[in-house]
Amino acid sequence: MSGGQAVSVLLEDRLITLNRAVGLIRRRNLPVRSLAIGPTATPGLSRLTIMMQSDIATAERAVQHLQKMIGVRAAIAFPTLDGVTRELALVKVRAPHHRYAELLDVIQLYNASVLDDSTDGLIVEVSGSEAFVLSCLRALERFEVVEVARSGTIALGTANNLQSEMGT
């Protein structure tokens, strides 16, 4: 997680705009760890969070390129240490009957919750920083992990407010 930068982008919630933004990241060969997109408090606007393993200068260059793009309303980069980051993972995991209690202990340890309990296994939800989620995943790997879905990291800076910067 050291050296991680968050690039937060407010953009029009149209597929073409997302396509452009992601295309730019690919074309400029930027070191992306994860992407996450979802709606914002403003109708018609989405927030794209790009987690980058880079120095702040590279992340700021990404911001400059993104800001030139039509459909992008605002963009900002900040070190993950200067903000709050969260990721959510859903894990389908199986354990033999005699280890079931052990599995529930792990789930409890990570403040995770069981969303579904079927014959195929448990579906567990865990959220936290990327490191926390990874740690939980490693713990669950002691059992049989069938499938994993991760949301990608979202972030908000503590000392900046992207939505207030729109149009300035």
Place this chain on the structure above:
Amino acid sequence: MTESLTGSQILCRALLEEGVDVLFGYPGGAIMPFYHALPEFPGLRHVLVRHEQAAAHAADGYARATGRAGVCVATSGPGATNLVTGLATANMDNTPVVAITGQVARAMMGRDAFQETDIIGITQPITKHSRLIEDVEEIEEAVREAFHVAQEGRPGPVLLDIPKDVQNQKAEWRGGRSGGQADRRTGGSSQGVKIPPYRRTAALEEAARLIATAERPLIMAGHGVVLSGAYAELWVLAERTGIPVITTLLGISGFPESHPLHLGMPGMHGEVHVNRAIQQSDLIIGLGLRFDDRVTGNLAGFARGAKLIHVELDTSEIGKNVPAAVALVGDVREVLCALLPTVAPRTCDAWQREIASFVRPREESFRDGLSPQAILDAISDASDGGCTIVSDVGQHQMWVAKLFRYQRPNSHITSGGLGTMGFAVPAAMGVALARPGEPVWAISGDGGFQMNMQEIATMVQEGIPVKMAIFNNGYLGMVRQWQQFFHGKRYSATPIWSPNYVKLAEAYGIAGHRVETIDQLEGVVADAAAEPGPVLVEFMIEQEANVFPMIPPGGSLSEPIEGEAATPLVSA
């Protein structure tokens, strides 16, 4: 008072309102409604090219000559994909081009319909912006946005993709330039392209201080000087300070070459004294350039003793390749206007003498004396220097850049960033239409000429008087030169056969000439210059001539190859 028009008619009216007078295009199925409407608008001259690539290059040439967006039109599918190289060329060199493509009808989109391609997806990385017009109501506003985005700030190509049924849809014409004007003032809906007017900052004072105290300062003038028309401001800065001026490939003709302070072109094929001046300098004033790898050579060894004052419109260029001691973000002309009052008169006599001592004469011989210099001098003399040169890509491009003595602003047009062979002939058509009455020479090698020579037919049909010069050496010369220096003289796929160009000209019904010796040169070029219509002149030049000096790819500006004897880099 409103009236109901088709999408195509609205498109034509919107183009006229943007001041468009010429379109380069090629019809086809998905753009037919537009072509149906076109004859109702005699103010829009349509030039039928022979290949859509030429339409994009011609629009690019028109834009480079005028500073206004050039327009090209193509149908969906293959028509649209043929524009791609031209759009990429315009994108790399920041030329305002608006491309209009037909698209299959909305109901057919996404079903792999006949002649359907995702041209928005294809062109996304090579356009400044692109937009699929999904309803006729969008057309007027989309055209205004397209021209605004293409021309505003750092220019670039914009593509509008219009489904066939949208071209036929009816809507009210709202009309009036007022909407467009308002867009221009506010920056429209396009968030990223607003440019704040240049404000005085502490950085200006710091720049002036560096200029006053530097011992070995240089000005490097790039395309931004031409794009912003900062000719007079650059001239004043140089004259007031005595700072020598280097012009990059796209900065050429931004400063008169006869001026004693003009040094020449830097970089891979820059003269030794130019590159050495860069390496020795302690201050570089970079005006509207992006420090491309062909300019800097190996970045680690580039101008290590120099501080950089980087004047640049696009903040993402600041520090991208070369760190800036002072960044002055803005239009080059506006920044210079703000900077000049703070710049005190000074001289650079000792530094100028030092640079002069770097100059080394080079002995080169050419068959029958038919040197690139002699040919270019003859072309210049034939129009008293009053012509525009459009060059292609390769060895001749470097000779044209270095040896022609440009006196008039923006009289040198070439594909710099993308290095697109086949550019010169179609781009020159756009230049010729933008500058009626002025001689326009398209100078190509025998390789690049054959990439778009079909456009002679366009020139004949449309009466576009381009003077085509071919530097024929029977090779793809620049690649052959690299093979000679770096690939053990293995001339793989570089010998190239040419047709009889004089007969080719004849077949198209235009005058064609071949120059084989120096004594034919002046007469033939004078004849070609006097020809009112398109004309072709083939120059049979030395087959294995090289462009010297040359910085090996990845090498530092301090390590030029200066002649045939010095080719230690040959590897098997």
